[in-house]
Amino acid sequence: MATISDVAALAGVSTATVSRALNGKATVDPDLVARVRTAAVQLGYQPNGPARNLRRQEAAVVALIISDVENPFFTAIARGVEDVAHEVGYSVVLCNSDESATKENRYIDIAIQERVAGVILSPTGTTSSVEKLAARGTAFVAVDRPLPQQDSDVVLVDTRLAARQATEHLIAQGYQRIGCITGPAGVRTADDRLAGYRDALKAAKRRSSTKLVRRTEYKAAGAHKAAQEVLSQEEPPDALLVANSAMAVGVLQALQEKGIRPGQDVGIVAFDDAPWAALVDPPLSVVAQPAYEIGTVAARLLLARITDGTRPPTTTTLGARLIERGSSHRG
Amino acid sequence: MATISDVAALAGVSTATVSRALNGKATVDPDLVARVRTAAVQLGYQPNGPARNLRRQEAAVVALIISDVENPFFTAIARGVEDVAHEVGYSVVLCNSDESATKENRYIDIAIQERVAGVILSPTGTTSSVEKLAARGTAFVAVDRPLPQQDSDVVLVDTRLAARQATEHLIAQGYQRIGCITGPAGVRTADDRLAGYRDALKAAKRRSSTKLVRRTEYKAAGAHKAAQEVLSQEEPPDALLVANSAMAVGVLQALQEKGIRPGQDVGIVAFDDAPWAALVDPPLSVVAQPAYEIGTVAARLLLARITDGTRPPTTTTLGARLIERGSSHRG
DNA sequence: AGCCGCTGGGTAATCCTTTACTCGGCGGCT
DNA sequence: AGCCGCCGAGTAAAGGATTACCCAGCGGCT
Numbered sequence: 234m235a236t237i238s239d240v241a242a243l244a245g246v247s248t249a250t251v252s253r254a255l256n257g258k259a260t261v262d263p264d265l266v267a268r269v270r271t272a273a274v275q276l277g278y279q280p281n282g283p284a285r286n287l288r289r290q291e292a293a294v295v296a297l298i299i300s301d302v303e304n305p306f307f308t309a310i311a312r313g314v315e316d317v318a319h320e321v322g323y324s325v326v327l328c329n330s331d332e333s334a335t336k337e338n339r340y341i342d343i344a345i346q347e348r349v350a351g352v353i354l355s356p357t358g359t360t361s362s363v364e365k366l367a368a369r370g371t372a373f374v375a376v377d378r379p380l381p382q383q384d385s386d387v388v389l390v391d392t393r394l395a396a397r398q399a400t401e402h403l404i405a406q407g408y409q410r411i412g413c414i415t416g417p418a419g420v421r422t423a424d425d426r427l428a429g430y431r432d433a434l435k436a437a438k439r440r441s442s443t444k445l446v447r448r449t450e451y452k453a454a455g456a457h458k459a460a461q462e463v464l465s466q467e468e469p470p471d472a473l474l475v476a477n478s479a480m481a482v483g484v485l486q487a488l489q490e491k492g493i494r495p496g497q498d499v500g501i502v503a504f505d506d507a508p509w510a511a512l513v514d515p516p517l518s519v520v521a522q523p524a525y526e527i528g529t530v531a532a533r534l535l536l537a538r539i540t541d542g543t544r545p546p547t548t549t550t551l552g553a554r555l556i557e558r559g560s561s562h563r564g
Numbered sequence: 565m566a567t568i569s570d571v572a573a574l575a576g577v578s579t580a581t582v583s584r585a586l587n588g589k590a591t592v593d594p595d596l597v598a599r600v601r602t603a604a605v606q607l608g609y610q611p612n613g614p615a616r617n618l619r620r621q622e623a624a625v626v627a628l629i630i631s632d633v634e635n636p637f638f639t640a641i642a643r644g645v646e647d648v649a650h651e652v653g654y655s656v657v658l659c660n661s662d663e664s665a666t667k668e669n670r671y672i673d674i675a676i677q678e679r680v681a682g683v684i685l686s687p688t689g690t691t692s693s694v695e696k697l698a699a700r701g702t703a704f705v706a707v708d709r710p711l712p713q714q715d716s717d718v719v720l721v722d723t724r725l726a727a728r729q730a731t732e733h734l735i736a737q738g739y740q741r742i743g744c745i746t747g748p749a750g751v752r753t754a755d756d757r758l759a760g761y762r763d764a765l766k767a768a769k770r771r772s773s774t775k776l777v778r779r780t781e782y783k784a785a786g787a788h789k790a791a792q793e794v795l796s797q798e799e800p801p802d803a804l805l806v807a808n809s810a811m812a813v814g815v816l817q818a819l820q821e822k823g824i825r826p827g828q829d830v831g832i833v834a835f836d837d838a839p840w841a842a843l844v845d846p847p848l849s850v851v852a853q854p855a856y857e858i859g860t861v862a863a864r865l866l867l868a869r870i871t872d873g874t875r876p877p878t879t880t881t882l883g884a885r886l887i888e889r890g891s892s893h894r895g
Numbered sequence: 896a897g898c899c900g901c902t903g904g905g906t907a908a909t910c911c912t913t914t915a916c917t918c919g920g921c922g923g924c925t
Numbered sequence: 926a927g928c929c930g931c932c933g934a935g936t937a938a939a940g941g942a943t944t945a946c947c948c949a950g951c952g953g954c955t
Contacts, residue, residue, distance in 0.1 A: 234700060236941060247905045252943055262903070277699065282677035283623070284941035286614035287910050302639045302658070311633055315660060324674055327633070327658035329646060343655055346613035368608065369565060453839055482839045489843065507840070508784055508813045512820065514845030567911060578935045583913055593933070615911035618940050 235276040244272035255280070286348055294324045295535060296344040298337060298354035301451070302329040304479060306505050306524050307355065310376060313528020314353055321536060323350065330357060332420075332451065338362040345369055351535045356380050358419045372538040374531045378421040384546045386534040388527050392422050392504075395520045395553035396429025396474060397436075399502040402518075403472045404437050406561055408500045412445035412470030414459050414480055423448065426476045426504065445470045449480075457483030464491060464499070472500030472561070478507040478519075485513060501560040504553075515559025522553045566607040575603035586611070617679055625655045626866060627675040629668060629685035632782070633660040635810055637836050637855050638686065641707060644859020645684055652867060654681065661688060663751075663782065669693040676700055682866045687711050689750045703869040705862045709752040715877045717865040719858050723753050723835075726851045726884035727760025727805060728767075730833040733849075734803045735768050737892055739831045743776035743801030745790050745811055754779065757807045757835065776801045780811075788814030795822060795830070803831030803892070809838040809850075816844060826891040833892050835884075846890025853884045 241248045246265055254261045254269040272278075286292040297314050299307040315325045326349075330337035334357045341362045344352050351372035356363060356379075363383055366373045374386040403411050413430045416423030427446065434441040447463050449455030456475065460483060463470060475481045481503035488495055495501045496515045503510070506521035530549055538544055572579045577596055585592045585600040603609075617623040628645050630638040646656045657680075661668035665688045672693045675683050682703035687694060687710075694714055697704045705717040734742050744761045747754030758777065765772040778794050780786030787806065791814060794801060806812045812834035819826055826832045827846045834841070837852035861880055869875055 237943095238941080248942075249906080249944075250904060253904085256943085258944090260903070265904085277696075279673065279676050279700075281618070281679065281941050282674075283614040283617035283679060284910090285677075285943075287612065287618050287912090288941080288943045290910070292614070302633075302642055303636065305634065308633045308639065311660070324659075324671075327660070328655075329642070329658070340655075342610065343613075345610050346616075348612070348614060365608070369610075479839070482843065485843045508810070509838070509840040509844065512813065512816045512844045513840065568913095569911085579912075580914075580936080581934060584934085587913085589914090591933070596934085612911050615940090616913075618942090619911080619913045621940075 234281075235278045236281065237278070239276055240269065240272045240278050243276060244268045291348050291350050293322060294326060294347070294349045295351045295353060295532070296326050296328060296340065296347075296349045298328045298330050298340050298344075298352065300330050300332045300337075300355050300357060301479075302327070304451070304477070305507055306377075306477065306522060309524035310355075310528040310531070313525040313530075314532040315528075317529050317532035317536070323536070330354075332357055334359045334362070341365060345371060351539050353531050353535055358421070370542065372535055372542060374535045374538070376527050376531045379548070386531075386538060386547050386549075388531045388534065388549045388551070390522050390527070390553050391550050392522075392553065393425040393429035393432070395504075395522075395555070396426040397432045398429075398555050399504075399518075399520050400430045400433030400474055401437070402555060402557065403474065403500050403502060403561055404433065404439070406472075406500060407563060408472035410445060410468065410470045411439075411472040411474065411500075412447070412463055413474045413476075414447045414449070414456050414463070414484060415474075415476040416448065416451040416480075418448055420451070423451070423476055426474070430474050444468075451477055451479060453479050453483035453486070455483065456480030457487050460484040460487035461491075464488075464493065470499065473502075475501060475503040478503060478505035478510070481505075481507070481510075481517060481519075485517075495560040496562050500563070502555070506556060510556075511558060513560075515562075518558045518561035519556050520553050521556050523551050526551060565612075566609045567612065568609070570607055571600065571603045571609050574607060575599045622679055622681050624653060625657060625678070625680045626682045626684060626863070627657050627659060627671065627678075627680045629659045629661050629671050629675075629683065631661050631663045631668075631686050631688060632810075633658070635782070635808065636838055637708075637808065637853060640855035641686075641859040641862070644856040644861075645863045646859075648860050648863035648867070654867070661685075663688055665690045665693070672696060676702060682870050684862050684866055689752070701873065703866055703873060705866045705869070707858050707862045710879070717862075717869060717877050718879045719862045719865065720879065720881045721853050721858070721884050722881050723853075723884065724756040724760035724763070726835075726853075726886070727757040728764045729760075729886050730849075730851050731761045731764035731805055732768070733886060733888065734805065734831050734833060734892055735764065735770070737803075737831060738894060739803035741773075741776060741799065741801045742770075742803040742805065742831075743778075743794055744805045744807075745778045745780070745787050745794070745815060746805075746807040747779065747782040747811075749779055751782070754782070754807055757805070761805050775799075782808055782810060784810050784814035784817070786814065787811030788818050791815040791818035792822075795819075795824065801830065804833075806832060806834040809834060809836035809841070812836075812838070812841075812848060816848075827893055831892045831894070833886070837887060841887075842889060844891075846893075849889045849892035850887050851884050852887050854882050857882060 241251045254266045328340040355377040447459035449459045502518045504520045506519045510517040585597045659671040686708040778790035833849045835851045837850045841848040
């Protein structure tokens with residue numbers, strides 16, 4: 234594979250000049266630049282990334298560690314990050330932590346080892362692995378979930394408020410026994426959505442019963458089982474707040490199997506406005522989160538931090554929007 | 565940041581020994597290994613990836629370049645690749661080419677520059693950028709779509725046959741004017757699905773009309789518009805074969821807007837068994853593609869090629885499964 | 896005309912790890 | 926007892942790009 238020396242030899246200049254010409258650095262004689270360019274093309278020269286990064290002590294790459302590639306919420310974030318990063322010449326590598334602290338940890342190690350310029354991640358909860366980034370001085374931004382005590386840039390959604398509003402909406406629609414199916418304890422968004430749900434019940438002077446609440450992994454299968462259980466009780470809920478769109482799939486499945494009609498029999502509001510939400514019958518009421526925007530904001534914060542590591546940490550909280558559709562209306 | 569020399573100094577050995585101890589290479593005195601280990605932990609030593617890759621002339625990373633992160637078909641492939649790669653200590657970085665030859669090309673350049681061990685990609689169609697990989701001797705595997713003339717490992721789905729079967733199913737159900745909404749010309753899967761559709765019509769001695777066929781980008785928006793158009797014609801289709809799940813969203817939306825009931829009024833079969841397919845009303849008939857398996861197979865082929873670049877190229881064709889649900893049955 | 900300063904480009908150090916080569920020492924065999 | 930061989934560990938080279946430092950030459954100013 235052609236190296237910079239080969240290019241230099243062919244162009245009849247030194248390697249330093251080749252480097253300067255190709256990187257558009259200092260002022261180089263336009264004639265030489267042209268000669269270097271043609272030589273590079275002729276040899277199909279591709280700079281050796283590791284060598285460059287070794288010398289530069291940093292790669293023009295940002296790592297994005299998300300907890301589930303199959304969740305449209307996170308892939309939308311990914312798009313936002315990509316669009317901003319590409320504008321300024323950074324590449325984005327996507328890593329799937331799969332909601333596992335072990336994998337997250339592993340990817341953080343890799344990010345550090347590869348000397349990426351920065352990391353954007355949705356933390357699984359354990360703070361320890363993120364501390365390594367802070368210790369190394371690697372720029373990072375947390376999205377979707379805050380970090381326990383780390384003060385860093387964070388981009389959040391006011392998910393507790395959104396959950397409260399969604400629950401209030403269900404109350405306003407006349408549902409009496411409202412339940413909640415949310416993610417695992419310890420995952421901040423899951424906790425917040427549950428808290429928002431309770432806020433609404435309390436404000437409406439409703440008793441909240443633990444029998445109406447289920448926690449499970451943020452996936453369809455877990456939610457399916459949870460819904461089956463909660464609906465098979467003596468006094469089943471007549472409405473459910475569901476904490477993400479994958480879970481909504483499981484819940485709707487369970488309803489279908491039991492012949493329960495969403496809206497009419499059991500009101501449903503789910504988080505995340507999946508593309509199919511309006512297509513089910515009745516259309517699914519959702520809390521739409523600004524996922525793409527989370528990505529763009531996080532990327533911009535990260536880039537700012539890369540260039541100036543001393544900026545005081547900021548917390549950006551974006552709002553979510555309740556979209557009322559048929560699944561939360563009786564009749 | 566601590567380097568290998570720091571570890572060596574602290575452990576009282578040479579850098580060579582540290583390297584050997586940490587990589588479990590040759591036989592090193594267990595005492596020394598222990599000393600090196602503790603020293604490394606104490607200093608929080610993380611090897612410098614670029615330096616390592618520079619020396620090794622290769623990174624234990626495979627790049628996965630897919631054409632749409634937001635398409636569940638591709639994210640399922642990603643999971644398959646990840647699971648296999650991680651087993652053998654490789655990391656996977658995901659790159660989103662967004663169906664753009666430019667971005668694909670850019671990511672391939674980056675992959676070459678970073679000296680990744682191999683590349684798995686769903687080619688956008690232009691062969692040129694892939695040739696660079698071949699020229700460099702970088703191992704690569706194509707998934708979902710074959711490469712024009714490059715002979716390399718390929719993992720495909722027999723999508724033409726699947727399209728034919730899906731169309732035959734619609735014919736058997738008594739639909740008369742069957743249309744097809746597929747992806748852009750030049751994208752192989754889109755072409756194949758159209759070809760399979762035509763195969764079925766021809767075999768059934770049906771006339772195929774170009775008025776019933778629409779091609780558009782593989783997204784909801786394009787399919788939505790296409791469906792609106794095709795259904796507003798004088799003699800609209802009474803069934804549609806839709807080439808992926810994102811497009812199915814657009815088509816179902818269009819039907820909903822026009823008050824047309826899937827199945828009863830217009831039969832629908834779509835590619836890709838999205839998690840929500842069974843939830844819409846009526847449940848969506850689909851062609852389920854073995855996406856996860858494509859990923860695992862591709863990853864195994866890639867690993868084999870990384871270790872032995874001389875293996876003859878293979879083509880693996882997996883089957884798809886038609887799942888009949890309500891949207892392709894009258895009444 | 897001579898000197899100073901600036902500019903463009905070359906030389907060589909540097910980034911950090913891996914690994915080929917080498918060497919010392921010890922044990923076993925004759 | 927002496928020699929050979931082997932094992933374990935150290936020394937130093939290599940990998941390729943960037944960049945600090947330096948030098949040559951030219952132009953302008955006095």
